[in-house]
Amino acid sequence: MPQFTSRPPAKPTGYGLDLIRTPANGRITLALTCENIIGCPTHWYGGRTIPCEEVECPGCAATVSWRWHGYVSGLVAPTRRQVLMEFTAQASETIADYHDSQGTLRGSFLVAQRHRNRHNGRVIVALHAAELEKLNLPAPPDVTASLAIIWNVPQTAIAVDGKTDRGPRLTVNDPEKGNNRPAAIATGPPTAAGIQNT
Numbered sequence: 527m528p529q530f531t532s533r534p535p536a537k538p539t540g541y542g543l544d545l546i547r548t549p550a551n552g553r554i555t556l557a558l559t560c561e562n563i564i565g566c567p568t569h570w571y572g573g574r575t576i577p578c579e580e581v582e583c584p585g586c587a588a589t590v591s592w593r594w595h596g597y598v599s600g601l602v603a604p605t606r607r608q609v610l611m612e613f614t615a616q617a618s619e620t621i622a623d624y625h626d627s628q629g630t631l632r633g634s635f636l637v638a639q640r641h642r643n644r645h646n647g648r649v650i651v652a653l654h655a656a657e658l659e660k661l662n663l664p665a666p667p668d669v670t671a672s673l674a675i676i677w678n679v680p681q682t683a684i685a686v687d688g689k690t691d692r693g694p695r696l697t698v699n700d701p702e703k704g705n706n707r708p709a710a711i712a713t714g715p716p717t718a719a720g721i722q723n724t
């Protein structure tokens with residue numbers, strides 16, 4: 527006998543999420559589903575962003591500089607497709623500050639665009655409160671597990687707020703030093719205090 531439901535089955539959290547970035551033209555509005563932003567040092571290596579794995583890291587082995595990137599989950603307006611979105615350290619600071627002042631990101635609107643709509647323009651983010659009860663938000667995905675899938679690293683290699691024997695850190699414990707490689711940004715990543723998912 528067919529089992530009818532009025533909604534398609536929910537995807538297992540952490541699977542099937544696309545990772546998006548701020549476009550060169552136009553703006554993206556997200557209704558945030560996560561509680562906080564979380565991020566880690568990454569390398570641009572082999573034509574894509576990979577997490578810095580610190581130990582036996584291909585990026586470090588190739589002496590590629592690293593950048594800290596932050597990640598949030600949210601629904602893209604107006605389609606309500608849930609995605610992960612990547613932000614530069616600078617934009618992440620704005621998001622982290624908003625989290626610290628409001629207590630959570632969940633239920634807020636985030637608008638992201640690039641300065642002067644240039645491909646490499648600085649990412650500008652603005653956040654504002656929404657009427658949470660009208661958003662009907664789904665449960666937040668497991669952002670770090672979703673990133674592990676996108677990056678093709680074992681989820682067991684991921685530690686939040688700490689280090690594992692091998693594998694990426696998802697918070698920056700020593701943002702000034704990173705992994706003894708020069709940071710790719712002159713200003714340095716944001717301090718761990720503003721970012722850590724406590």
Ligand SMILES: [Zn+2]
Nearest residue numbers: 578579583586
């Ligand atoms: Zn590395």
